[in-house]
Amino acid sequence: MCGICGYVGAERPGLIQAMIAEIRHRGPDGEGCDSALGIHLGHARLAILDPSHGAQPLTGADGRYTVSYNGEIYNYPDLRRELEALGHRFETTCDTELLPLGFAAWGEGLFARLDGMFAFALRDNADGRLWLVRDQLGIKPLYYSLAGGELAFASSARALTRHPQVSRRLRPDAIQEFLQFRWVRSGRHLFSDVEILPPGGVLRWTEGEARLDRFWTPARRGPARNALPRDWAAEVELVLEDSVRRQLRADVALGIFLSGGVDSAMIGHYAARNAANRLTAFTFSTGDRVDETAQAAAMARDFGFDHRVVSLTASDFADFPQAVACLDNPVGDAVVLPTWKLCREAAREVKVVLTGEGADEMFAGYAHLPILRKLDQLGSVAGVLRLLAPLIRLMPVGLLNHLFDYQASLGRLGRDAAAELLAVAGDSGKMLARASAIMGDAEMAQATTLGPPPPRPKADLSLGGLLLDLTRGWLPEEILHKMDQLSMAHGLEARVPYVTTALYDLLLRCPDQMAMGKTLLRHVASQSGLAAARRRKVAFHLPVETLWRPQLEEMCREYLSPAMIRRHAILNEAFVGRSLSLLKAGEFLASKRLVAMVSLHAWLDAHT
Known part of the structure; x- marks a missing residue:
């Protein structure tokens, strides 16, 4: 893993040194x-395989292609054997060398052959062409900009903004998405000059022209294959x-993030x-x-693992x-903070961890x-x-909590959200948005100076459509993005064994009744004799609405002060005040809204 x-x-x-x-x-x-032919490559290395060799940027033995690469290719041994059979000569045991030699052998056909997590830039030293490539499911990030007609790229948007053509001008609609959903659903960056290469994407640069394409796209669920x-x-x-x-292949110390649930239990098994x-296993204690x-x-x-418990104070x-x-x-x-601390503590002992990210997306584990x-x-x-x-709004919150499979109370705001979901029944786009949002459209118009959200396009609410939506958006832009950034902040490589095209493709034919709610994964765990198969799902939730409310209130005083609100000119002060009053009343959704607003201001302070 690198940058x-x-x-x-x-x-x-x-x-390039500043980047x-x-x-x-x-x-x-x-x-x-x-640098060659006007294409300048930079690299920062986290040495996992063959630490003594494999310095980058790396040029293949024939001198034709040079690569700057971030990631791990898990089928490297298999592909290496194929290339050696074709007469290609390797000088290291590092998987980086596979890329220039593999491209020399197979051209762009190499990209779909790769099983792993990767983002790389590959330069043709003969004619000055350049390829930017990101792995199929978006585990590794790759940002680029075409501002001013010039191409710049990096593992970090902050590195891009060191280029004089790339401004930090904000995208108001992306900010709006973030505040409503806690992440940017459209897959865009908050900076208008910065683009995110999509999962399975390849950007070709030829003679001053950029062309974006996909070498892999997720298929949708097909007819079920009947099997026991x-x-x-x-x-x-x-x-x-x-x-x-x-x-598990690495030349450095390995660890695992272990909770008490079925996702990490299977990885540990x-x-x-x-x-x-x-x-060594690392567990976060929510307390x-x-x-x-x-x-x-x-x-x-x-x-038979060593075990470390990481607690929050x-x-x-x-x-x-x-962390933000x-x-x-x-x-x-709010889980950004415990994840950041868990990664920091793990990095003191190991350089690689296996994690359970992606299980909910692959096995349809979400309650909505x-x-x-x-x-x-x-x-x-x-x-x-x-x-x-309207009748839902009259129901006692305690009664609705029995239908709300979460460790926090639904609260009055949650009850209103459930009513709003029913109120848009029949409109698939509004239903999907309301089920995923921490604020409804009307509340968004009150919360910010950005106006109401745009109309919602029609959505596919079949199981296949919902899982495709998760795979294209939530998985790479929230789940994997968060884990990559928080782990790499400490020089820790996080690997995600659930996030593979082989598992994704296998599950496309799984019958709905087995695919939904991790039914199939629990069956696998049960056959393996794991007690976690019988445990109810417990979300990774930091209880800032109860246990850590004083600390959230303190952050709000700093980052949501009237002066801060006026400085950034995005949030409505009256709405922030109402949210704070609802937090004092123990409202779960109010805490989520406040964390998102605090996060936005903290991020803007650091990046603009």
Whole structure:
């Protein structure tokens, strides 16, 4: 895992060094740069494989192609054998060398052959062409800009803004998306001059022209393949264990993030069976009534792992702005802080961790999915559902909490959100948006100076459509983005064994009843004898509405003060005040809104 950067055009003295400085946290073990034909490449290295060799940018043995690369290619040994059979000669055991040699052999056909997480820039030293490539599911980031007709690119948007053509002018509609959903759903950056290369994307630069294309796009679910649950479980086990086995390959110390749930339990189970050395497990203690430390400790003992517990203290909240600042695009979720601290503590002992990210997206684990599916199936009586919306607002919150599968109370705001969801029954675009948002459209118009949100396009609320939406957006732009940025802030490589095209493609034919709610994954865990198979899902939630409310209120006093609101001129002061009053009343959704607003101001302070 590393950081890359570069630009095209006349040499600008000191620019590539300034860009490298912005990505040095991603690669503290070494750095380098290389220029040819007006294409300038930079690199900061985190040495995981063959630490003594593989310095970058790296040119293949034939001299034709030079690469600056971030990531890990898990099928490197297989592809290396194929290339050696074709007569290509490797000089290192580092997977970087695979890219220039593989491109020489297969051209752009190389990209789809790669199984791993990667983002790289590949220069043709014969004719000055350049390719920017990002992995299929968007595990690794790659930002670029075409401002002023010049191409610049980097693993970090901050590195891009060191280029004099790239401004930090903001996109108001992206800010609006962030405040409503806690992340930017459209996949755009908050800076208008910065673009995000999409998952499976390739940007070709030829003779001053850029062309964006995809070498891979996620397929949608096809007709179900009927098979017994145990047969489906056996297939998933083969694919998932193979993924874990491949991702254990490293020449440095390895660890694992272990909760008490089924996601990390499966990764731990396969890691214990395949690891060559004893692993260290790291668990975050939430300190509330659903703390999973005891369950994680029991699993660590069963798996033969060393175990470390990381806890949060009141003083740790002073680090929240720093955690938010390390994100290239903000994520307005309180779990940014414990994730940042967990990564920091893990980085003191290991350089690579396996994590359970992606399981909810692959195995449809989110609570809103069956709700949207049911409402969509009731489309013929949408008018009746809309008539029921006012009645929902009259129901006791305690009664609705029994239907709300989460460790926090739904609250009055949550009850209103449920009513609003029924009120838009029959409008698929509004239903999807309302189920995903922390504020409705009317509240957004009150919350900011940016005006009401735009109309919602029609959405596909079939299971296939919902999972495709998660795969294209939420997975790369929130889940994977957050883990990459928070781990790499500490020079820690986070690997995600659930996020593979092999597992994604396998599950496309899984029957809906097994695909929904992690039913199939729990079946796999049960056949493996894991107690976590029977545990209810516990979201990674930091209870800032209860346990850590004083610390959230303190952050609000600093980042949502009247002076701060006037300075950034985005939020409505009256709306912020109402949200603070609702927080004092213990409202769960008010805490989420305030965390998002604090995160926005903290991010803007750090980046603009």
